[in-house]
Amino acid sequence: MLALVVSHLLVALALPWVAARNTRAAFTVAALPPAAALVWTLGHAGAVLGGQEIVESLAWAPRLGLEITFRLDPLALLMTVLVSGIGVLVLLYCPGYFGPGSADGRRSAPLLLAFAGVMLGLVLADDLLLVYVFWELTTICSFLLVGQSGISREQRRSAMQALVVTIFGGLVMLLGFVVLGEAAGTYRISELVADPPGGGAMAAAAVLILIGAFTKSAQLPFHNWLPAAMVAPTPVSAYLHAASMVKAGVFLVARLTPVFAGVVAWPVLTAVFGLLTMIVAGWRALHEYDLKILLAYGTVSQLGFVMVLVGAGTHTGAVAGTAMLLAHGLFKSALFLVVGIVDHEAGSRDIRELSGLGRRLPWLVVIAVPAAASMAGLPPTLGFLGKEAAFEVFLHGGAGQAAIAAGLVLGSVFTVGYSARLLWGAFANKPGIPATAAHAPGAGLLLPAAVPALAGVVLGVVYPAVDELSAAYAAVFEAGTDPYHLALWHGLNLALLCSLIALAGGLVVHAARTPITRVRGRLVNPLNAQRAYERSMALLERVAVGVTGRVQAGSLPTYLGIILLTVLAVSGTALLTRSTPIEQFRAWDRILQVPLAIAILIAVAGVVRARRRLTAVLLVGVIGYGIGGIFIIDGAPDLALTQFLVETLTLVAFVFVLRRLPVRFTQSDPAPGLRWVKMLIAVGGGVFMAFASMIFSSARQTPSGVSEQYIARAEQGAGATNVVNAIIVDFRAFDTIGEISVLAVAATGVASLILTSRHERRRRRGSLPITERSAADESAAPGNAGAAGPIRPGTGEDPQGRDPRQEEVRE
């Protein structure tokens, strides 16, 4: 299984090269790994349904107890068939949709395949943390696929919304995972299912994990990212936002329902939010004019439906949930692909513009009708089986159960309504609208759409196959004396009545669509999820701007003052209260230290008195070299060498920057009192440092054991007679790697800050005639310095000047 997931990702890595040459070939190649996954999974289907489980495990970070564990069980089998099967079909559909050489196609081929890979990993993962990793990877793929080129504002906004909402949910879910994993002592899902932990923490974990599942599966109140994500190309929507990715939340709930069997909140929350989602989104779908948005709301609604079922935690609920999961994946992907064909061939997917397409595209109708029938729950489709089972779940309980059943019937009425609206809107002859012209779609587009539509009917007729799969998953739950089985005919019972009510009601709703829409127009709409999302994002931005404005005052003296005051307040207090005695105080160790110290002190006095910046910088250099001299006297040549080199470089950097600064220090303090404050802080910082260094240096009288070991092992262990070097590149090489990473990031950051300000200026004089501009570029000097701003000195030299010193401190 690991090999399957990895092969997806490897092929995806190589795919951009293929896609740059031939998009059709790229999509065909991309379809191979999912096809392999599908074949492999189906090959093991018999064993898995027979109760066997296939487990693969690989140590990831053994010391942390992390491992990559994949497990193929009935639920994973079902999801793999959906993910890989629909993946193959969508990838084969893509070349016809995108057309040769399209930029979106070139971009989508590797991304879709990578998505198929991480989604496969997600459904097979048996470790909560691994689930989380794949979960976030699917979010990132979705972001890239929705955003596409990112040229239009709508693309960027939708991609961002999908990312923000699902990442938020993902992080909350991670918290839940940690709570759950720590309560149980294991992150393996199979172990959690076998032995569910108890205790109060479980309720918290349940809520946190459900928030994650709700965001991913677009449940109320997070549902709005899904309709917004419909700016993505239709195959992407069909795959990610109908068949697979949005199923992740429902899938996770199905996975963890046995674990949370003892938590009361779990079925209640899934039922309430799922039902609300089903009804509200179904109602919205009844009024949409864009076929794709209609389907998107339909998806949201159906996901709510499945959420109610899989969260119920009963045997029948599990059977119904898995059947609906499979049915929805099949009919929704088929319908999305059909809408994609309509859009592609007729140039529109607006109900108000399309008319008479049914006669022009008869084959498309043949595909769309069974898919829509499955969505509406008509026999003999898989959707009918699922819906019958779903009613059955809640028909034999108390008042609460009956209320849920009533809600489901209402939701199903809407489902039938918008299914009819979809067929009518796409294909019917509408009076008053001229017949839409359309090309005949090729087999490359029709076949991938026909397969899932047909599968929905075939699986409905050969229902024992699906029943075996559903029952295999549902075996975790108590079956009771007479377990429910999927069948086309259960006799005349309440569930059948519910189906009939839903069907009749839906047809009535569709027939009365004009008055209903009018009624909706009059209803006030106090709660709008989209507006709520936008408001909260705006609030977040305002808070960020406010906090940044307060914290980042832009004044170096203020920053320095705050840092020094913090040091004084925190470390200074510790120093005063602990009052470690200064032992063995000596005026000097070697007489040579005295003249050096005097020279340094003179330079220090000079710095304080200096009026010119250059003088001050040079005197600071004198201090630095003086300290280097003291290192030499103390017998630390490595340290001294580094000190000299860094000092030189700092000096050079200072001089570079000083070219852009006034020659003298500015003398205009806003208030005379401020001068005294500054002086006080500076003196306080100095006194603190002096005492601190005396205490620190007297704290250790003998070399530490670590140092002895370093010296003893340098030759043998590190092959170095220079212990300092042995420490840097061997004993503590990990520190070195960390430090050079920091240095690289800091240098790159500073460089880009400075170069960006130049780039901005250059762009602002973009109105220059081309000849002049190219001449200016040749000399690499901006011609118009009117916009030249000062380059802040503090940012420039700091990383260069300071980081090396950390190295010294360590030595």
Added chain:
Amino acid sequence: MTETESQSPGEQEAWTTWDTPSERWLLSGYTRDRRERKILLELAARILFPTVLVFSLYLLFAGHEHTGGGFSGGLVAGQAFVLRYLAGGRMDSSSTVSLQPPVLIGVGLTIATFISLVPLAFGGTVLESAIYTFTVPMLGQIKIVTSLFLDIGVYLLILGVVLDLLRTLGSAIEADVAAVERR
């Protein structure tokens, strides 16, 4: 600035610029403005530049036994370029060897990280080092410790950081100053 141009007859040299060099002393295609050229500095840079670079390499390789190491070596190499910049100006586009500082930084970091992971392939732990000793005719015994490669990564990275400093604080500010003067 070519030779013929600067020695054209009739051009009266000001006393402040009589000692400005008229030849290209530095290998770069670009030279500073005549007013800013100093022959001593350019000569010194020309002579010292390769020497300092060699010295930096010595520091890099000597680090295991004597004072030195990748960090000081990189700084010394960087300062060779600082000298070169002070004498010749602009480093970014016209140096004979075009060294892109971000590339150097990246290469250095990549080498260091890669080297730290290599022992994993041989069943060791991250950052484990090995010592190889072999005898080369004429040179005698040579000892190579694999952590030397980590030092090489550090060396390149530090050199890249210094060059980045020259590119941003050096050339960029110089260009800004020139722009202000032109206005």
